[in-house]
Amino acid sequence: MHKKGLLGQLIQNLCCLPGVGPKTAQRMAFYLLQRDRNGARNLAETVLQAIDKIGHCEQCRTLTEYPFCEICADSSRDDSLICIVESPADVWIVDQATQFKGCYFVLHGRLSPLDGIGPDELGLDLLEQRLATGSVKELILATNSTVEGEATAYFIGEIAKKYQVQASRIAHGVPMGGELEFIDSGTLSHAFKGRKEI
Amino acid sequence: MHKKGLLGQLIQNLCCLPGVGPKTAQRMAFYLLQRDRNGARNLAETVLQAIDKIGHCEQCRTLTEYPFCEICADSSRDDSLICIVESPADVWIVDQATQFKGCYFVLHGRLSPLDGIGPDELGLDLLEQRLATGSVKELILATNSTVEGEATAYFIGEIAKKYQVQASRIAHGVPMGGELEFIDSGTLSHAFKGRKEI
Numbered sequence: 001m002h003k004k005g006l007l008g009q010l011i012q013n014l015c016c017l018p019g020v021g022p023k024t025a026q027r028m029a030f031y032l033l034q035r036d037r038n039g040a041r042n043l044a045e046t047v048l049q050a051i052d053k054i055g056h057c058e059q060c061r062t063l064t065e066y067p068f069c070e071i072c073a074d075s076s077r078d079d080s081l082i083c084i085v086e087s088p089a090d091v092w093i094v095d096q097a098t099q100f101k102g103c104y105f106v107l108h109g110r111l112s113p114l115d116g117i118g119p120d121e122l123g124l125d126l127l128e129q130r131l132a133t134g135s136v137k138e139l140i141l142a143t144n145s146t147v148e149g150e151a152t153a154y155f156i157g158e159i160a161k162k163y164q165v166q167a168s169r170i171a172h173g174v175p176m177g178g179e180l181e182f183i184d185s186g187t188l189s190h191a192f193k194g195r196k197e198i
Numbered sequence: 199m200h201k202k203g204l205l206g207q208l209i210q211n212l213c214c215l216p217g218v219g220p221k222t223a224q225r226m227a228f229y230l231l232q233r234d235r236n237g238a239r240n241l242a243e244t245v246l247q248a249i250d251k252i253g254h255c256e257q258c259r260t261l262t263e264y265p266f267c268e269i270c271a272d273s274s275r276d277d278s279l280i281c282i283v284e285s286p287a288d289v290w291i292v293d294q295a296t297q298f299k300g301c302y303f304v305l306h307g308r309l310s311p312l313d314g315i316g317p318d319e320l321g322l323d324l325l326e327q328r329l330a331t332g333s334v335k336e337l338i339l340a341t342n343s344t345v346e347g348e349a350t351a352y353f354i355g356e357i358a359k360k361y362q363v364q365a366s367r368i369a370h371g372v373p374m375g376g377e378l379e380f381i382d383s384g385t386l387s388h389a390f391k392g393r394k395e396i
Contacts, residue, residue: 006263010248016237018229024217029248030287031216033261034306037249039214044245050208050227051235051242063231065204089228108232 007033059130061106061123063088071095071103078102080137082130084156086110086144094142102140105130110148111155122152124159131163139167205231257328259304259321261286269293269301276300278335280328282354284308284342292340300338303328308346309353320350322357329361337365 007029014025032040056062057069060082064070071077071091081102085091091104107122119125130136139160143149153169160167173191174183183191205227212223230238254260255267258280262268269275269289279300283289289302305320317323328334337358341347351367358365371389372381381389 005268006244006248006252007261010244013237013241013244016230016234016241017226019222019225026287026290027217028215030261030285032214032245033248033252034286036214039211040245040249043211043214044242044249046204046208046211047230047238047242050204050231051238054204054231063205063228070203087228088232089224092224 056106060091060104061108061126062091062104076101080135081140082127082136082138083140083142084127084153085142086149086152090142100140102138107143107152110143110146110152112148119155124156127156128159128163131160131165134163136163136165139165141167141169145172254304254306258289258302259306259324260289260302274299278333279338280325280334280336281338281340282325282351283340284347284350288340298338300336305341305350308341308344308350310346317353322354325354326357326361329358329363332361334361334363337363339365339367343370 010033011022011025011029014020014028015022017025020028050065053065054063055065057064057072058067059072060069062069062071066073072079078101081100082105083094083100083102084105084107085094086107086109088106088108091106094100094104105123105127107124109117109122111117111119111122131139139156141153141156143153157167157169171194172187173194174180174187180188208227208231209220209223212218212226213220215223218226248263251263252261253263255262255270256265257270258267260267260269264271270277276299279298280303281292281298281300282303282305283292284305284307286304286306289304292298292302303321303325305322307315307320309315309317309320329337337354339351339354341351341354355365355367369392370385371392372378372385378386
């Protein structure tokens with residue numbers, strides 16, 4: 001009965017966060033109201049500002065509040081190397097994990113004709129325009145290693161060929177520290193086929 | 199480098215939520231911006247409204263946006279029975295789990311002299327005023343079964359005695375469905391001492 005009211009509404013709305021169910025939302029609501037009203041105010045104001053101002057980079061389509069993201073705007077980065085990823089989160093992951101100093105291009109998805117996601121939805125027209133300028137030397141295809149991710153990588157590889165731009169796919173195989181015993185057979189067979197001379 | 203900006207700030211502020219670290223905050227930020235901007239706006243607006251309007255019930259000290267909470271304002275509930283709990287969350291837990299149709303009193307903590315939490319911080323003066331009116335028949339002490347929770351229950355029991363109000367403590371023992379093998383010895387010894395004839 002007393003789940004109505006503003007507190008009930010707060011708990012219900014907290015459930016829109018990914019991975020947050022009613023119990024967690026309840027704990028969060030009580031925490032914010034009892035322990036950290038300042039933090040809650042900052043959070044709410046930042047959320048409003050972010051959804052208002054953050055859009056897509058005009059060049060690489062990642063999330064940014066500026067016309068061009070910080071990577072595209074950074075003149076010290078090599079814009080002749082473009083790493084293709086599925087989501088803005090992947091940009092962060094690749095940038096944190098690797099020494100890559102080129103630029104990115106975010107698809108915001110992967111080819112999935114049944115869901116109506118074709119080349120246009122992935123911004124591939126924008127990518128083609130960039131390839132057509134002749135300033136791009138290499139595309140690094142870092143889409144996920146799923147069926148759709150592989151198909152998307154193949155499709156973009158064909159586009160690259162058309163513009164005579166080199167395209168490479170990130171390596172797949174046994175993860176570092178992985179024991180063969182625990183690797184699935186698909187990965188292991190892939191790792192065998194992709195073996196390199198040492 | 200590109201962790202600065204509004205997106206970085208959003209991720210940082212999401213970390214103020216309990217149980218949310220940088221990785222989860224990152225996932226939440228991307229989710230809100232890419233999938234659910236409406237939900238994010240509703241959430242932010244509800245948070246602002248909640249921290250602005252939600253205060254303590256004048257009678258039982260639980261969280262509410264009204265002068266009196268929905269339970270205290272509900273004339274169908276028996277206000278001669280008062281269940282004492284440590285936090286507003288406990289009010290919900292007790293109310294959802296039991297058939298209790300009385301009212302509550304929220305301590306917002308437990309006696310902890312070393313942390314400077316004495317009877318006044320727990321609102322026990324307010325509780326005493328209510329006992330002094332003579333309208334209260336029973337206090338049900340539902341503080342947690344910790345050292346401080348027990349001490350707080352004992353302390354409030356003494357106050358009840360002073361006003362000749364009956365006080366009871368919720369039962370402690372083996373949880374329903376609990377197997378003896380997995381119960382700690384303290385609980386088991388408590389359950390033995392508190393055994394009842396069947």
